[in-house]
Amino acid sequence: MxxxxxxxxxxxxxxxxxxxxxxxxxxxxxxxxxxxxxxxxxxxxxxxxxxxxxxxxxxxxxxxxxxxxxxxxxxxxxxxxxxxxxxxxxxxxxxxxxxxxxxxxxxxxxxxxxxxxxxxxxxxxxxxTEIISLGQFTFNFPKQLLQFNSEEPMQLTHREAHLLFHLIKNKNQVLDRSLILNKLWGNDDFFSARSMDVFISKLRKKLHQDESIQILNVRGFGYKLIC
Amino acid sequence: MxxxxxxxxxxxxxxxxxxxxxxxxxxxxxxxxxxxxxxxxxxxxxxxxxxxxxxxxxxxxxxxxxxxxxxxxxxxxxxxxxxxxxxxxxxxxxxxxxxxxxxxxxxxxxxxxxxxxxxxxxxxxxxxTEIISLGQFTFNFPKQLLQFNSEEPMQLTHREAHLLFHLIKNKNQVLDRSLILNKLWGNDDFFSARSMDVFISKLRKKLHQDESIQILNVRGFGYKLIC
DNA sequence: AACCAGTGTTAACGTGTGTTAACCGATTAG
DNA sequence: CTAATCGGTTAACACACGTTAACACTGGTT
Structure with a gap:
């Protein structure tokens, strides 16, 4: 019981x-x-x-x-x-x-x-279902928490969490830029694209601790999360 | 069947x-x-x-x-x-x-x-698409990494990795130029062909450390990776 | 109202990737 | 032999992407 x-x-x-x-x-x-x-x-x-x-x-x-x-x-x-x-x-x-x-x-x-x-x-x-393990990380999507092993979890922002979620959903495949831009930003214009670049950069920094996880760029198409 | x-x-x-x-x-x-x-x-x-x-x-x-x-x-x-x-x-x-x-x-x-x-x-x-060994090299296609013995791995670009992958898949046979051009570049016109030449050149430079591996040209047909 | 912290966008500048151009040598048909 | 063609190599270039910081906006606090 x-x-x-x-x-x-x-x-x-x-x-x-x-x-x-x-x-x-x-x-x-x-x-x-x-x-x-x-x-x-x-x-x-x-x-x-x-x-x-x-x-x-x-x-x-x-x-x-x-x-x-x-x-x-x-x-x-x-x-x-x-x-x-x-x-x-x-x-x-x-x-x-x-x-x-x-x-x-x-x-x-x-x-x-x-x-x-x-x-x-x-x-x-x-x-x-929405607590996802990613290499040595644990990603709690609803709570927007990213935890490395048993360290203190990092609080992700809404955008960071959603972007990471979609990358994970399509891990080891190329995730189309404009697809994600339309889904998360509502359009795929120049400024949204630059904004997304910034968030990719932020995520890379936060995922840096586990070398086996990388967000690779595929020029002209999008990103590929490998793990 | x-x-x-x-x-x-x-x-x-x-x-x-x-x-x-x-x-x-x-x-x-x-x-x-x-x-x-x-x-x-x-x-x-x-x-x-x-x-x-x-x-x-x-x-x-x-x-x-x-x-x-x-x-x-x-x-x-x-x-x-x-x-x-x-x-x-x-x-x-x-x-x-x-x-x-x-x-x-x-x-x-x-x-x-x-x-x-x-x-x-x-x-x-x-x-x-796991990890492929090629002479003294180890090629991790999904991660786009090429490692010579236990040296620091080289990060390949998306194009380099795909081209190498196809060469390896057809190693010791002639790989048709226009086939690869259509597959990776989407067409086989003059400019794409010259672009491919550049990438072959880049790969040769990166594979140079192991003398037993060579990308041979077959004039008028394509390339042959020998190893 | 003034202030602050957090979040996301815009700007500015730097880097990397792939294409095009230029020049060259090698091969082969005539 | 020589002209035409194919491919090799390097560099110049355009542009996609990376990074950092400044900025704007929101919502909460004093």
């Missing part, structure tokens, strides 16, 4: 909060209940839960604001918002991008469980 | 599975059809196919999970996923690293054939 999944539940109405907490605990989740957004943020930092269930309407920091703050720290944690019917659909849907979902009150416990399991499964897939 | 390529097809919908199986068999592939992920894994272990075509949505072990298990055993086998349109692009793309590809349902049989042949060809190239 493996460790229980920890869920942070932020709900200001005590009666509802307890019901949800108890229901989830019968499903073998470990639930931390907070009565407002500020408190929830503290609990998040102390316990680092694996999933968040946030009421949108809360005193002392609402669910959306809280979500943004936590997303700045961890941009892959799944979040489920609990919304009252007064919330406009648009605003709520805007927040469901990424690993988010939402539930309109009132909802059945079954609906919540299904959504929790869906998000956990989706994240499971991402975690186990 | 060489041995048929064995493909493992995992598809839970019997009608679709049979159509694909039969189509591939008319293209002279040997197809093993399994109706779920668990069964497919058994078949994989018994027959060790050369390529996998996996439906993502399957009862008793989905395609992604199956792929992960098989990849733990063989991390080079090419895999093609068949995905329904409900699958999010991100998750699917995460799985296309390495030797993978995917096809959105519905798809034409032609698309599938093209992808199968691409992946098989790609793997073929990787297998046949």
């Amino acid at each position: 493996h460790k229980k999944t920890t869920i942070l539940l932020a709900e200001d109405e005590p009666a509802l909060g307890l019901i949800i907490k108890e229901s989830l605990e019968t499903r073998h989740f470990h639930v931390l209940l907070s009565e407002n957004g500020e408190r929830a943020f503290q609990v998040y930092q102390e316990h680092q839960p694996e999933l968040l269930v946030l009421d949108v309407m809360m005193p002392r920091k609402d669910g959306f604001t809280l979500a943004k703050e936590i997303r700045a720290i961890d941009d892959t944690i799944p979040i489920i918002f609990l919304t009252a019917k007064s919330q406009t659909q648009d605003v709520v849907e805007g927040f469901t991008i990424g690993g988010n979902d939402y539930l309109k009150k009132p909802f059945s416990m079954e609906e919540l469980i299904v959504r929790i399991n869906n998000l956990l499964k989706r994240k499971e897939i991402q975690n186990t | 060489h041995k048929k390529t064995t493909i493992l097809l995992a598809e839970d919908e019997p009608a679709l599975g049979l159509i694909i199986k039969e189509s591939l068999e008319t293209r002279h592939f040997h197809v093993l059809l399994s109706e779920n992920g668990e069964r497919a894994f058994q078949v994989y272990q018994e027959h060790q196919p050369e390529l996998l075509v996996l439906d993502v949505m399957m009862p008793r072990k989905d395609g992604f999970t199956l792929a992960k298990e098989i990849r733990a055993i063989d991390d080079t086998i090419p895999i093609i996923f068949l995905t329904a349109k409900s699958q999010t692009q991100d998750v699917v793309e995460g799985f296309t690293i390495g030797g993978n590809d995917y096809l959105k349902k519905p798809f034409s049989m032609e698309e599938l054939i093209v992808r199968i042949n691409n992946l098989l060809k790609r793997k073929e190239i990787q297998n046949t």
Whole structure:
């Protein structure tokens, strides 16, 4: 039997909060209940839960604001918002991008469980597939981390991570310049091309530690990552 | 006539599975059809196919999970996923690293054939292009490195490496000028021919250290690498 | 508002690769 | 023998790419 999944539940109405907490605990989740957004943020930092269930309407920091703050720290944690019917659909849907979902009150416990399991499964897939080993490096694409052996991981920027991802996807083959430019920069004009050169240079510097990995240029066509 | 390529097809919908199986068999592939992920894994272990075509949505072990298990055993086998349109692009793309590809349902049989042949060809190239020894030299084609005994390896350019590769593949036979020109330069006009002369000259200089290796000219026909 | 840190783009300058040109020797047909 | 052709070699060149730094923009902090 493996460790229980920890869920942070932020709900200001005590009666509802307890019901949800108890229901989830019968499903073998470990639930931390907070009565407002500020408190929830503290609990998040102390316990680092694996999933968040946030009421949108809360005193002392609402669910959306809280979500943004936590997303700045961890941009892959799944979040489920609990919304009252007064919330406009648009605003709520805007927040469901990424690993988010939402539930309109009132909802059945079954609906919540299904959504929790869906998000956990989706994240499971991402975690186990998008950590790629590359020579002596480990590349965690969703977290944009590049680690050499067991040294301190380097934080890559968004562009660096995406470029590296595509190079790895096409490793040992020539990756077409204009293809990558159109995919990552949206066009393949002169300036984007020069910008890409800069990022190739940055990646080479970061991959320098493992001599067996090289980004070779194929003049006029693109790049080839060999490993 | 060489041995048929064995493909493992995992598809839970019997009608679709049979159509694909039969189509591939008319293209002279040997197809093993399994109706779920668990069964497919058994078949994989018994027959060790050369390529996998996996439906993502399957009862008793989905395609992604199956792929992960098989990849733990063989991390080079090419895999093609068949995905329904409900699958999010991100998750699917995460799985296309390495030797993978995917096809959105519905798809034409032609698309599938093209992808199968691409992946098989790609793997073929990787297998046949390892490290070649040439007299006292070691030539690493994918990395474009030419090493004399244990001296510091020389970094070849893309053109140099490809030209040398073809010379080696046809060593001790005459390699036709226009053949190589069409293959590497895309045409065999005057200028390309002169350009090739320059590269032959460069290669001769780099191979000079080992007297027993020579690139001989056969006037009017081409070159012969002797070693 | 002023400041700072992080990210990506633009600019400036340097290097490497492949093509073209120029000049040469070798081979061969007439 | 000699002119024509083919290939060898070197250098000049154009341009693709590499590297570094300056700059602009964003979002957060004081």
